Amino acid sequence: MPIVVKLDTMMAKRRMSLNELSERVDITPANLSILKTGKARAVRFSTLEAICKVLRCQPGEILEYVDEPSESKE
Amino acid sequence: MKKLRVLLSLLLVGFFVAAFQFLMMSSSDASSVVTRASQMGNAQSNDTNLATKGLKQYMFIDIKESNLSHFQLNGVNTLTGDSIYLVPTNVHVIAPVNNHELSFVEKFFDKGDVIVNCVLMGLYVAILVLFILLIVSFFRTKVFNLNNVKHIKTVGVLMLVAGVLNGLWIAMKLYVTSLSIQLEGYEVSYSHAFEWGPIVSGLVVLVMCEVLRLATSMKEEQDLTI
Numbered sequence: 001m002p003i004v005v006k007l008d009t010m011m012a013k014r015r016m017s018l019n020e021l022s023e024r025v026d027i028t029p030a031n032l033s034i035l036k037t038g039k040a041r042a043v044r045f046s047t048l049e050a051i052c053k054v055l056r057c058q059p060g061e062i063l064e065y066v067d068e069p070s071e072s073k074e
Numbered sequence: 075m076k077k078l079r080v081l082l083s084l085l086l087v088g089f090f091v092a093a094f095q096f097l098m099m100s101s102s103d104a105s106s107v108v109t110r111a112s113q114m115g116n117a118q119s120n121d122t123n124l125a126t127k128g129l130k131q132y133m134f135i136d137i138k139e140s141n142l143s144h145f146q147l148n149g150v151n152t153l154t155g156d157s158i159y160l161v162p163t164n165v166h167v168i169a170p171v172n173n174h175e176l177s178f179v180e181k182f183f184d185k186g187d188v189i190v191n192c193v194l195m196g197l198y199v200a201i202l203v204l205f206i207l208l209i210v211s212f213f214r215t216k217v218f219n220l221n222n223v224k225h226i227k228t229v230g231v232l233m234l235v236a237g238v239l240n241g242l243w244i245a246m247k248l249y250v251t252s253l254s255i256q257l258e259g260y261e262v263s264y265s266h267a268f269e270w271g272p273i274v275s276g277l278v279v280l281v282m283c284e285v286l287r288l289a290t291s292m293k294e295e296q297d298l299t300i
Contacts, residue, residue, distance in 0.1 A: 031300050041298040 004064045007036045010055050025050045078217070082209050089202065136164055136248075136263040163263070167255060183250055190243045197236040204229050218293040223286050230279035237272030244268075 011021060018036070022029040027047060034040050035047075048059055055062070139161050147157035204225045211222050245267040252262040 027300065034298065035300045039298065040300045041295050043300050047300050 001038065002066050002068045004066050005035055005038050005040070005062060006064055007032075007051070007062055010057055010062055011036075014055050016055070021051070021054060024054045079213060082212055086205065086209060089205065093198070093202075136266045137257060137260040138163065138263040138265075139259060140261045141259050164266075167251075167257075183247060186243070187247075190239065194236055194240060197232050197239075201229050201232050201236075204232075218286070218290045220290060223283060223290055226279060226283040226286060230276050230283055233272050233276030233279060235276075237269060237276060240272070241268035 011018070018029055018032055022032045025032070025047070027050075035043065043063075048062070051062065052059055147159060149158045149160040150156070151158050208222060208225050208229075211217075211219060211225075216222070245264060248262055248264060248267055255262075
């Protein structure tokens with residue numbers, strides 16, 4: 001997926017553990033782990049809002065669009 | 075979920091009842107045919123060994139009358155007292171075996187009947203096994219599962235294959251039978267050669283499978299939405 005989740009970078013900047021973030025955002029550590037490892041298919045605005053609020057950042061600092069090389073180039 | 079389980083249980087019971095009925099009917103048909111054949115053999119001629127000598131038993135043949143003038147009023151409507159025509163449409167033909175050597179086609183159909191029936195039985199057993207696996211999975215509340223989708227798809231394909239194979243085989247046998255049997259006043263009818271029940275059921279199952287596949291992918295997406 002060309003959308004990369006940079007949650008770990010922001011968590012490291014804020015020196016916040018996964019468990020602490022999950023408690024403060026009120027989502028399970030398992031779901032937060034899915035988001036962190038890039039396995040999530042979608043993120044609710046409410047979840048994004050809560051994460052941005054806790055980590056004091058913008059959505060663009062957590063999500064990044066990376067252009068994937070097309071198959072023909074490979 | 076409870077409704078689904080109840081429906082599946084009813085379906086399984088229905089499957090077993092249908093299989094039991096099929097087995098009972100086929101065995102009773104076979105025994106009655108043999109009894110009737112031996113009676114016919116005894117009554118028809120002084121040669122009481124006709125039945126033991128050998129009777130060529132053909133399949134149930136759908137026939138339709140080619141000429142009604144051939145028939146006589148052979149029944150009575152007891153309500154009105156009127157005479158009526160009774161015209162058979164599905165008959166079981168039993169003929170004495172001739173001394174002539176069986177042709178290749180006759181041999182092929184004699185042996186092929188056993189093979190096709192074995193294949194069909196295998197297909198139905200496979201469907202039953204897959205069905206039981208599905209029910210077990212559903213009872214464990216794993217409805218939206220890719221394995222279930224695969225099983226349902228296989229069940230649909232097997233039902234289609236069984237329906238088409240059975241239909242083709244019956245049509246071929248009817249054709250070959252019509253080459254060796256010519257009944258006065260009747261002609262062989264192909265209208266019931268194909269049983270559309272299993273074919274339509276197979277298609278319905280495949281459609282349901284596609285719906286379940288879509289639902290499974292939506293559920294997966296839902297599960298991965300944080």
